[in-house]
Amino acid sequence: MLSLSNVHTRYGAIKALRGITLEVQEGEMVALIGVNGAGKSTTLATIAGVLHPVEGTITFLGESIVGKPPETIARKGISLVPEGREILASLTVEENLRLGAFIRRNHQEYLKDLEENFALFPILKERLRQLGGTLSGGEQQQLAIARALMSHPKLLMLDEPSLGLAPLIVDQIFDLIKTLHSRGVTILLVEQNVERTLEIVDRAYLLHTGMIQTSGSAKQVRSQVDIEGVYLGDLKRE
């Protein structure tokens, strides 16, 4: 479905990605793990078209998406829930959701999707008229995911969805990601919480200084991490 080959991305003079090659199959849930600065978020931003690679190819559903603007990539079915959630703070919850459905112009379907989202995120129904900026962190994360789902993405990319949330809320978010996956949503997940991530994903890539260090099934990566004693932030602390 999605494949990156030898992707290099720069942040000004800094080479953030140095030859990333990875693949996501339809229906899969794949994780990118690694320490801060390993290039996980940069990889997602590059796929989404926020950053453009200086080298390498990215194909989605058999079509090159390198150099395309973010709106074009979104319309092709890739939805990024960025780190820090990026809720449109001055818009209401409903307006956030409505923009999530921007690329699908059918109002009847919009209303139907809205109801489906309320079943998944009951709190959003209560907060519908509130400004996005007034929600708590966990609620904002739910809104960010709900907003992404409104576009019926073929590939959902989540960047650090549990970051900065209370443990109880983190549980909820992980349950939610599992639910979405079991419903057939293809997911590319970036997470700091490596332990829990490797419990729910099918495959994982371990990134280090902008390169892929290890990849394989969640189990393989898990044992690799243990053997090599790779420092992975949260994993060591737990």
Next chain:
Amino acid sequence: MLTIDFLINTISLGSLYAMIALGLVIVYGILKLVNFAYGELIMIAGYSLYVLGSLGALPWFAMAILAVLVAVVTSYATELVAFRPVRTKSLTAMLITSFAVSTLLQNAALLIISPRARAVPLPAIFSQSLAIAGLDIPIRNILTIVTALALLGALTLLLKYTVLGIALRAAADNFKMTRLLGVPANLVISVAFIISGFFAGVVALFWTGRTASVTPTIGLAPLLIAFVACVIGGMTNLLGAVVGGYVYGIVYSLLSLWLPQYLLDYREAFMFLIVILILLFRPSGLIRGNTTSERIG
């Protein structure tokens, strides 16, 4: 001293200034660009009135619609031809581009038409007054107020209840995220320039109506007013522009009323003194928006 006619004149002036400021800030909100060519849109609409008037075949209302349309098309064209190619470069490049567009349009008017003032046609009601309770109230002032309220209402409806309007507000809030949701950057920016041109066109009808003439440099004064109104009200928020416009109009009227005769010529100086004070003590304006200052090309 604060009579009804003074009040109506003041609100009318504020309404005009609010419309002027809105046209500038709608583009600023999304691109963070102070479009210095904004005043020239007013000028172009003014000259359209002059040209249409000298042809003399149309009723004023039809000419007015055409003049507004010319401002809209010009605004959209400057976006396409001048601003879009430099948008991804830098904000400075866009700012300089807007100076270039402004200079180009002014000089085009100088060359093609004339440096001297040209008469624009006015509808009969612009020079008529309503006699209410012994007071003469110019109909033009009432029309200005009604037009401003109607446009403010229409713009509010557009921004609140249409997907495009929500996208415009979203883009002013967080342009990158808005694009990630699939909203095309070009669409949002074009719509902002079109709305800006529309406001410039409508403003031109009333602005040229005050002197019944148009000159190549007629756009400078409204540009300054828009800028000052935005500084007063706050650049990051459409409501700020409206409040700024009205505050400017009200303060300016009061200065005219209260300043002694020998200081009347210094009204602008007093206005700018107020602006300096606002910049010192409330640099983000009276109304603080929640928009950020980030922008991406």
